[in-house]
Amino acid sequence: MTLLEVKNLKKYYEISQGLFKPKVVVKAVDNVSFSIKKGETFALVGESGCGKSTTGKTLLRLTGTTSGEILYKGKDLLALSAEKMRSLRAEMQMVFQDPYASLNPKMTIKQILMEPLRVHNKFQPEERLEKILKILEIVGLSKEHLDRHPNEFSGGQRQRIGIARAVILNPDFIVADEPVSALDVSVQSQVINLMLELQKEFGLTYLFISHDLSVVEHMTDRVAVMYLGKIVELVDTEELFANPKHPYTQALISAVPASHPKEVKERIVLKGDVPNPANPPSGCTFHTRCPFAMDICKSVVPALTEIESGHITSCHLYTNNKEEK
Known part of the structure; x- marks a missing residue:
């Protein structure tokens, strides 16, 4: 198809x-x-x-x-x-080339992953955090990373976050x-x-x-x-x-x-x-x-x-x- x-x-x-x-x-x-x-x-x-x-x-x-x-x-x-x-x-989503520029430095990882769910009105508000935690686990990150900002991660971790944002x-x-x-x-x-x-x-x-x-x-x-x-x-x-x-x-x-x-x-x-x-x-x-x-x-x-x-x-x-x- x-x-x-x-x-x-x-x-x-x-x-x-x-x-x-x-x-x-x-x-x-x-x-x-x-x-x-x-x-x-x-x-x-x-x-x-x-x-x-x-x-x-x-x-x-x-x-x-x-x-x-x-x-x-x-x-x-x-x-x-x-x-x-x-x-x-x-x-239809996109994973960008530069993991250092594609994530908002002022937002936490929780906010970055929450934004697409909120904009597209996906899931109930109480279910969104559960969805975020699940997708973080899938890409090899954890609950401990939720309140961190992009500058606290390596390039590979940032790209994982970018992929999580696209897949969520x-x-x-x-x-x-x-x-x-x-x-x-x-x-x-x-x-x-x-x-x-x-x-x-x-x-x-x-x-x-x-x-x-x-x-x-x-x-x-x-x-x-x-x-x-x-x-x-x-x-x-x-x-x-x-x-x-x-x-x-x-x-x-x-x-x-x-x-x-x-x-x-x-x-x-x-x-x-x-x-x-x-x-x-x-x-x-x-x-x-x-x-x-x-x-x-x-x-x-x-x-x-x-x-x-x-x-x-x-x-x-x-x-x-x-x-x-």
């Missing part, structure tokens, strides 16, 4: 260059389409600035969209009024925006395992946003690779790591550290820097860094094409071969 479907999503920003200069349009998210099945973990990966976080925020209407459709359980979220969207937010409303869908990137490596695995346990217990569906492919390989079902606001490859996680097609994906996977001392990996080093999103290259935006770039790449935008069953990519290396056959 499809829980969320995104069709031709666009989010453009206009940037002023000065009083007498025309505004520049930055295509942060450019014609992105994908669907997420109920109960799965769908990943968005790519370098910083590729549009991953912007995509996640637009799905929850935390930022506006330029055009497109976002269908959640068949409802078009972009057509809903603010009041109807507010009531739906209990089902019993949502169906959670956008996790690089939830472990700000944490020490030793703590990352604890938070990842916690998210997997919560997914099994509550039947959660995740949109997992990350640039760490080793984490993505461990905990996701399908992956969409983004580059300069566009999806360039979409496939099951296992297939992506076994058989990456797009040259950009191949370079990203080659940068994942070897899992064994005797494993030998050939690193693909991309030439040049990520192009300015305010002035992207013509044709395939990756052609300026691609080791396999052809003349057609400089002028023609490759279409997302299913080159194998369930394996979608946008690269002229495969569309050209299909045409020749």
Whole structure:
């Protein structure tokens, strides 16, 4: 069953260059389409600035969209009024990237976890504390932490509190925006395992946003690779790591550290820097860094094409071969 479907999503920003200069349009998210099945973990990966976080925020209407459709359980979220969207937010929550900035430093943990229950009028007032204590126990904290403030916790503990705040409303869908990137490596695995346990217990569906492919390989079902606001490859996680097609994906996977001392990996080093999103290259935006770039790449935008069953990519290396056959 499809829980969320995104069709031709666009989010453009206009940037002023000065009083007498025309505004520049930055295509942060450019014609992105994908669907997420109920109960799965769908990943968005790519370098910083590729549009991953912007995509996640637009799905929850935390930022506006330029055009497109976002269908959640068949409802078009972009057509809903603010009041109807507010009531739906209990089902759609977010775990933010920075556990140090996402918690109000003036509120105690009890107040932070009580707020969503009060705003959405969940449970009777006398039941709310019981619910808070239960969710704290699930994320590895206790009653002793209730009256403490966020500054009294470590980064891993703060992220656990952020996860507890998202899960306490019993949502169906959670956008996790690089939830472990700000944490020490030793703590990352604890938070990842916690998210997997919560997914099994509550039947959660995740949109997992990350640039760490080793984490993505461990905990996701399908992956969409983004580059300069566009999806360039979409496939099951296992297939992506076994058989990456797009040259950009191949370079990203080659940068994942070897899992064994005797494993030998050939690193693909991309030439040049990520192009300015305010002035992207013509044709395939990756052609300026691609080791396999052809003349057609400089002028023609490759279409997302299913080159194998369930394996979608946008690269002229495969569309050209299909045409020749």
